[in-house]
Structure formats: C-alpha cells, structure tokens
Amino acid sequence: MGSMGNRKALEMVRSMPRVSFVNIRDNPGSKKQKKIRGQGGSRGGESGRGRSGKSKRDTRPPIGYEGGTTPFYLRIPMFPFYKNFATRRQYLPVSLEKLQHLIDMGRIDPEEPIDVTSFVHAGAVRINVFDRVYGIHLTDEGADKFVAPVNLEVQWTSELSIAAVERSGGTISLGYYDPQSLDILSHPLQFFRRGQPIPKRLLPPKDLVDMYTDPSKRGYLSDPNQIKEDRLLLAQKFGYELPDLTKGSRRALHRLRKDPRQIFFGLQPGWIINLTDRAVLKPVDAELQEFYRA
Amino acid sequence: MFSRVLQRVCRQSYVNNQNVQYVLPVCRGCIASRFSSSEVADGSKDSATSPAFNHGSESLVLEREVACPPHLQKPQAWLESLETRESKKLAIVDLHPDVFGTFPRLDILHRNIEWQKVYKIIDVRKEKTRAECSGGGRKPWRQKGTGRARHGSIRSPIWLKGGKAHPPRGGRTYWYVLPAPIRAWGLRIAMSIKHAQDNLCIVDSLDIPSSDPQYLEDIAKERYWGESVLFVDDKPLEEMSENFMDAINKIKTYNIISTEGLNCYSLLKHETIVMTLDAVNFLELRLMFFTKQYGSPDLRQDLPILRSQLKMDPHRGRSYSSKE
Numbered sequence: 001m002g003s004m005g006n007r008k009a010l011e012m013v014r015s016m017p018r019v020s021f022v023n024i025r026d027n028p029g030s031k032k033q034k035k036i037r038g039q040g041g042s043r044g045g046e047s048g049r050g051r052s053g054k055s056k057r058d059t060r061p062p063i064g065y066e067g068g069t070t071p072f073y074l075r076i077p078m079f080p081f082y083k084n085f086a087t088r089r090q091y092l093p094v095s096l097e098k099l100q101h102l103i104d105m106g107r108i109d110p111e112e113p114i115d116v117t118s119f120v121h122a123g124a125v126r127i128n129v130f131d132r133v134y135g136i137h138l139t140d141e142g143a144d145k146f147v148a149p150v151n152l153e154v155q156w157t158s159e160l161s162i163a164a165v166e167r168s169g170g171t172i173s174l175g176y177y178d179p180q181s182l183d184i185l186s187h188p189l190q191f192f193r194r195g196q197p198i199p200k201r202l203l204p205p206k207d208l209v210d211m212y213t214d215p216s217k218r219g220y221l222s223d224p225n226q227i228k229e230d231r232l233l234l235a236q237k238f239g240y241e242l243p244d245l246t247k248g249s250r251r252a253l254h255r256l257r258k259d260p261r262q263i264f265f266g267l268q269p270g271w272i273i274n275l276t277d278r279a280v281l282k283p284v285d286a287e288l289q290e291f292y293r294a
Numbered sequence: 295m296f297s298r299v300l301q302r303v304c305r306q307s308y309v310n311n312q313n314v315q316y317v318l319p320v321c322r323g324c325i326a327s328r329f330s331s332s333e334v335a336d337g338s339k340d341s342a343t344s345p346a347f348n349h350g351s352e353s354l355v356l357e358r359e360v361a362c363p364p365h366l367q368k369p370q371a372w373l374e375s376l377e378t379r380e381s382k383k384l385a386i387v388d389l390h391p392d393v394f395g396t397f398p399r400l401d402i403l404h405r406n407i408e409w410q411k412v413y414k415i416i417d418v419r420k421e422k423t424r425a426e427c428s429g430g431g432r433k434p435w436r437q438k439g440t441g442r443a444r445h446g447s448i449r450s451p452i453w454l455k456g457g458k459a460h461p462p463r464g465g466r467t468y469w470y471v472l473p474a475p476i477r478a479w480g481l482r483i484a485m486s487i488k489h490a491q492d493n494l495c496i497v498d499s500l501d502i503p504s505s506d507p508q509y510l511e512d513i514a515k516e517r518y519w520g521e522s523v524l525f526v527d528d529k530p531l532e533e534m535s536e537n538f539m540d541a542i543n544k545i546k547t548y549n550i551i552s553t554e555g556l557n558c559y560s561l562l563k564h565e566t567i568v569m570t571l572d573a574v575n576f577l578e579l580r581l582m583f584f585t586k587q588y589g590s591p592d593l594r595q596d597l598p599i600l601r602s603q604l605k606m607d608p609h610r611g612r613s614y615s616s617k618e
Contacts, residue, residue, distance in 0.1 A: 002366045006395055007367070010395065018493070120593070189600070190596070
C-alpha cells in the first residue's frame with residue numbers, strides 16, 4: 001500500500017472486474033505506426049517527399065553548402081583544441097560528503113579497507129576502463145563534515161582531502177592500477193569466473209611516478225617514514241590534532257597496505273581462484289613463482 | 295550488499311590462505327536493518343501492525359521483519375492453513391508495500407504478458423523469391439517494338455505467379471529479452487493486483503492430510519477460490535510434498551509452480567494464487583533487489599555467478615545445495 005496514491009489506485013482496481021488478458025493494454029503511443037505503402041494512409045503515395053526534384057531524389061547538396069563559395073566551416077583554419085583529449089586519463093570523482101553518506105547508509109563498511117571495489121559495489125561509480133578511467137578522484141567537498149576513520153585507497157586526491165581523512169583518524173594512500181588491474185579490481189567475481197591467474201599490477205608510467213612516490217600525496221611507493229613526518233606537518237598546517245593510529249581498536253585496520261604488485265588483499269599474483277570448489281590454486285613451477293614474485 | 299560478500303571472498307585472512315573461506319553474509323541485516331519494522335520510534339503507540347506488540351496472550355500479528363521504511367503502511371493478509379478443510383486463520387501477515395501494494399501499472403503488466411507470448415515464437419513460413427520460382431530465366435519478348443510493356447522475366451514480383459519481393463524466409467524469431475527489472479516489476483504489479491482483488495491466499499505450507507484431489511476441491515469451494523488455482527512454493531518441484539503433488543496432478547486447473555518459474559502470465563491466468571510464507575519471504579527479497587541495484591548494469595552479472603558457482607543465494611539466507 002505504501003503511499004496514498006498506490007492505495008487509492010488499488011482500491012479502484014479492487015472494485016473492477018478481475019484483471020486478466022482481455023482487459024490490459026499498453027499506453028497510447030507506445031507502438032510506432034508502421035510504414036504505409038500505396039495511396040491508402042496519410043504517409044502513403046509520395047511518402048511526404050513531394051513531386052520530382054532533388055528533394056525527392058535525395059540529390060540535394062550537403063549542409064553548409066553556399067552555392068559554390070568556400071563554406072564558412074572550411075574557411076576557418078583548424079586548431080588542435082582537443083588534440084589528445086580522448087587519450088587523457090580520467091578519474092571518476094567521489095566527494096568526501098558522498099563517502100560519508102555511503103558509510104552512514106551502510107553501503108560501505110568502514111571496518112574494512114576501502115578501495116575501488118568498495119565504491120563500485122556501493123554503486124557510487126561505474127568504472128569502464130575502455131573510457132580511459134584510471135581510478136577514483138577523492139574530492140574535498142564535504143571535508144568539514146567528514147568524520148569516519150577509514151583506511152582508504154584512491155588514485156587522485158588533494159591536500160585538503162588528505163587532511164580531512166587523517167583528522168578523522170583514518171589513513172589514505174594513492175595507489176596506481178593499470179587498466180587491466182583496475183578492471184579486475186572493479187569486477188572481481190566476473191574476473192574469478194574466467195579462471196585466469198591474477199596478474200601482477202603494473203608500476204605507474206613515467207609521468208605518474210613523481211606523484212606516486214611523493215609522501216605529501218601519500219603515494220604508495222613513497223617512504224612510510226616520510227609519510228609519518230608529513231602527517232604531522234599537515235596537521236600543523238590545517239590546525240588539528242593528529243590522532244594516534246597505533247592505539248585503539250582499529251590499529252590493525254590502519255596497518256593494512258597492498259604490495260605494489262598486489263591487486264586484492266590476501267591474494268597474490270599468479271593465483272587462480274576456483275569459485276565452484278572454493279579453492280585457490282597457486283603456481284608450483286619455480287619459473288612461474290619467480291615471475292610472479294618479481 | 296555484494297561488497298560485503300566480495301570483501302569476504304577477495305580479502306581473505308592473511309593468516310590462512312589455503313582456502314577461500316566463505317562466510318555467509320548477513321544480507322538481510324545489511325538492508326533490512328535500516329528499515330526494520332521493529333525499529334519503530336519509541337514514542338509510537340502500540341498498533342496492530344507492530345510485531346513486538348504482545349497482548350499477553352498469543353499475538354495475532356505474525357512477527358515478521360519487512361524491510362521497508364517504517365512510515366509506510368503495509369498491506370496485510372491472513373495466514374491460512376491447508377491442514378483442515380475448514381478455513382483456519384493462523385495469524386495476520388504484514389507484507390512489503392512495494393511488492394504487494396505497488397501501483398497497478400497495467401501497461402507494464404501488458405508488456406510482460408506480450409513478451410511471454412511473443413518471445414518464443416518461431417515463424418517457419420517460407421515463400422519463394424523470383425529466383426526460386428520455376429522458369430523465368432528467359433526474357434519473355436524483345437525489349438522494343440511489340441507495343442507491350444518491357445519485362446525481363448515471367449517470375450518477377452509484378453507478375454501473376456511470380457516470386458515475392460520480400461518473402462518470409464522460414465526461421466524468423468520474435469525473440470527478445472525484456473529487461474530483468476521490468477519483469478520483476480511485472481511480478482510485483484501482478485501480485486499487488488491479486489492481493490487487492492482478494493485473489494491471493496497465503497498459507498504456512500502446502501502439506502495436506504491426504505492425496506485425495508477432492509480434498510483440495512472442497513477447500514477451494516469452502517474458501518471461494520474459483521475455478522483455477524496456482525500454488526506457489528519456494529522449493530524446487532522435486533522437494534514438494536508427495537501428497538500434494540498426487541492431488542494436483544489429477545486436477546487440470548490447479549497448478550503448482552516454484553518461485554523460480556513464477557511469471558505474470560501464470561499469475562493472471564489462474565483466478566486464485568495460493569502462496570506459502572517461504573515464497574513470500576523469498577519474493578520480497580528477490581523482487582526488491584531489482585529496485586535497489588543503484589542503476590549499475592555491471593553488477594547485475596554478479597548475482598548469477600553467486601548463485602551458480604558459489605552456490606549461494608543472498609535472498610534465500612542459506613547456501614544453495616541444490617542441483618542448479
């Protein structure tokens with residue numbers, strides 16, 4: 001029954017004959033009118049194209065034709081405004097406000113590490129690597145209201161977001177995923193079903209190395225000791241007290257970090273997950289083991 | 295909901311990596327806890343719909359958690375029994391308003407019925423093209439000079455007994471797949487209409503004392519069920535009670551269907567629907583799943599994988615060990 005409208009409608013149905021095959025129909029306009037040949041209907045005969053001529057015979061000049069003079073759209077020289085635009089990396093934005101909302105609504109569990117998988121399965125983002133999406137951009141809208149202590153891994157963020165997360169007693173790190181790894185991370189079950197070994201996560205390309213080795217951006221390849229120092233500096237800069245992550249019930253959570261070659265927590269590259277038998281198959285061959293460990 | 299599943303599948307304990315240890319997710323808690331009907335504010339008065347309400351003697355309302363916002367008015371139905379011929383009302387059952395009280399969109403229902411009728415059609419009609427008609431290779435008369443119209447073949451489409459220009463070529467299918475959310479919506483609408491028109495009966499189970507078909511017919515007469523009855527249970531057909539199956543097999547217009555096969559056509563075709571409480575529980579979860587997918591097509595593929603490979607159905611609350 002729910003809302004009043006539903007209840008009234010169902011009351012009306014209740015007073016009517018039994019709903020069956022003979023008294024239901026689709027909405028008017030749902031079925032498109034078929035093509036009409038011959039002189040019979042409104043679009044029959046000449047089909048709205050008129051008598052002989054270029055309009056009827058589809059031999060009109062193209063749009064923009066100016067009777068022979070160079071058209072406007074050819075007079076203006078080209079300029080590469082959007083050169084390489086299609087190949088640029090995209091990061092899907094998720095604000096701190098949205099993240100807080102997801103945690104409050106129970107769509108993301110703050111007791112577990114939060115990464116791309118969590119966002120995708122909470123329905124916050126839809127990752128399609130063929131759109132050149134390289135991960136998630138944590139924006140700082142809602143930084144004042146963010147209070148959840150989380151272990152967060154994203155691909156792009158700003159100084160204010162880092163400060164907001166660390167002030168709430170959480171940790172944030174930037175981790176690079178190449179497109180194949182990102183696809184696997186976003187759709188884990190569909191990858192496991194393929195029965196392929198988990199690949200090694202690739203290292204970032206040249207132009208991203210600086211970012212991911214930068215402790216002030218909490219890059220995953222940066223020195224943890226420098227990150228520690230930077231946390232203090234950031235706290236001083238924004239004027240909040242830095243919570244102690246070595247104490248409290250969440251200390252184990254905040255220590256969890258993925259290896260640079262690891263896509264999933266607890267699963268190593270080279271392993272095959274057998275969903276049906278609930279088993280993990282690991283490589284036994286020495287060469288393979290060395291390859292995946294590198 | 296699935297993130298929790300996946301976190302258990304993907305992020306296994308770093309203590310034991312031998313087997314992917316699967317832990318049954320508390321799926322119902324995930325969504326239901328937000329809107330549990332037992333979480334009514336403390337200030338509210340005791341109402342007949344509150345499951346925690348207790349007269350002191352046995353409560354009339356069945357204690358049943360309906361995962362919907364507490365302010366919504368829930369449709370209610372009697373819980374009956376098939377054990378005795380006389381109608382015995384065991385309790386009142388609260389139903390989910392979006393499953394048994396949704397707006398009666400007849401156009402969606404029509405789309406479902408049409409789809410069910412049409413998608414199986416294979417049209418095997420085949421007619422000849424001008425190439426397949428016998429003869430017609432030679433030019434009937436010369437191009438010019440005869441005074442007659444010019445023609446190239448006696449089997450062209452404009453000729454009598456000529457081939458058809460665009461004939462049906464056998465093996466034409468009208469197959470298409472109606473999106474799963476629309477099919478789930480159709481089921482919700484059909485069940486809401488059946489409930490609104492007093493054609494829905496909820497029973498505790500389909501166990502009957504004897505396998506005499508007359509028993510079921512007497513029950514139907516007693517309870518004004520009408521000519522045709524559709525029984526719906528959550529089990530696969532193999533697991534249903536033998537008494538019941540023997541009785542049903544002898545009555546043409548009484549049919550039984552598992553929740554797996556539930557469809558709008560069957561719901562409309564039969565006058566009365568008799569549904570077990572297990573089926574109601576399952577349908578509320580499964581049909582509401584399609585309204586809560588957050589619009590993500592890539593996550594819809596996870597449910598079939600969970601069911602077929604991991605043998606777990608999040609809407610059944612237990613691991614599936616059946617032959618699926």
